[in-house]
Amino acid sequence: MMRMDFLTLFPEMFPGVLQSSILNKAAEKESVQFNVHNIRDFSVNKHGKVDDYPYGGGAGMVLTPQPVFDAVEHVKGAANVVYAPRVILLCPQGKPYKQADAEKLASEKHLIFICGHYEGYDERIREHLVTDEYSIGDFVLTGGELGAMVMADSITRLLPGVLGNDESAEKDSFSQGLLEHPHYTRPADFRGYQVPDVLLSGHHENIEKWRKEQAVKRTRERRPDLID
Incomplete structure (x- = not known):
């Protein structure tokens, strides 16, 4: 069974998608397990603060590394497996996401999606935590949640037995x-x-x-x- 974990500041965005249609059926068949985590729950700040001003000045706020690192480490520990997960960052600077990427990721056992908000991420998240960066198009969204759900849908439907006829995915x-x-x-x-x-x-x-x-x-x- 594949496991997908979503790290987000807005977990309320996910149930409507993950608990509907093919994704819900895939979870019921135990082809995939979905887990949604609030990044704020891992902040050491007593107010749950997860962002700060960028060094050097500039507009907007930057997602700090501490809660993201701690969240990923928690998820890896909870999975209790020997294989390394793919840690995926959704961002406009990422590799354009294609069907071939969905097919490749569908062969993985564990995917962790980091969904950011604000102006961006502390670069150390990219450098020392992330294995893959993807963009779903040449446009900017308010956060990575929609991109993560798009990827989850495209990957889940490729898992064996999820569609009524596996040939359907092959001829997409x-x-x-x-x-x-x-x-x-x-x-x-x-x-x-x-x-x-x-x-x-x-x-x-x-x-x-x-x-x-x-x-x-x-x-x-x-x-x-x-x-x-």
């Missing part, structure tokens, strides 16, 4: 370097909009050929960078 967009082909279901005629004849033919070889052609066509039109 990006998994084979292309966007996914179009899908149709009943009725075959909806307000005059017809399902392509090939999908109704029952000829599996022709259907697969059509799907591949459509995937290439859609990728060229919408994401030519994936082909070029």
Whole structure:
């Protein structure tokens, strides 16, 4: 079973996502265990303070290293395992997160997500604690929580037995370097909009050929960078 731990200042953001849909079903199947921790609980400051002004001046507040280090060390100890977890920092400066990263991380046993707020993190968190830094896009969010939940969803659905059909994940967009082909279901005629004849033919070889052609066509039109 995979374990995912989320270190955050806003734990109330997580239940709605982790306790719904595929993620909830995965937890019920014991394919994954989710744990959410409040970084403030690890602060040695009597007021639970976790941020401070940046050395050298500047706008905003910086997340201090002490509560983050202590939180990660606590989680590692609680896991009580011999393997080293991946400690993931969500930040705009991180590596762009791709489907290939989700596939790689899905083979891990333990992931720890650090979700920051404020102006940024004390650099010593990056240098001495984190194994991976990821960004989910070229835009700035108010914190790392949404990025962590996006990553958790994309990873969990790849775990064995989580989806009803493991082939569903294998044929997703990006998994084979292309966007996914179009899908149709009943009725075959909806307000005059017809399902392509090939999908109704029952000829599996022709259907697969059509799907591949459509995937290439859609990728060229919408994401030519994936082909070029």
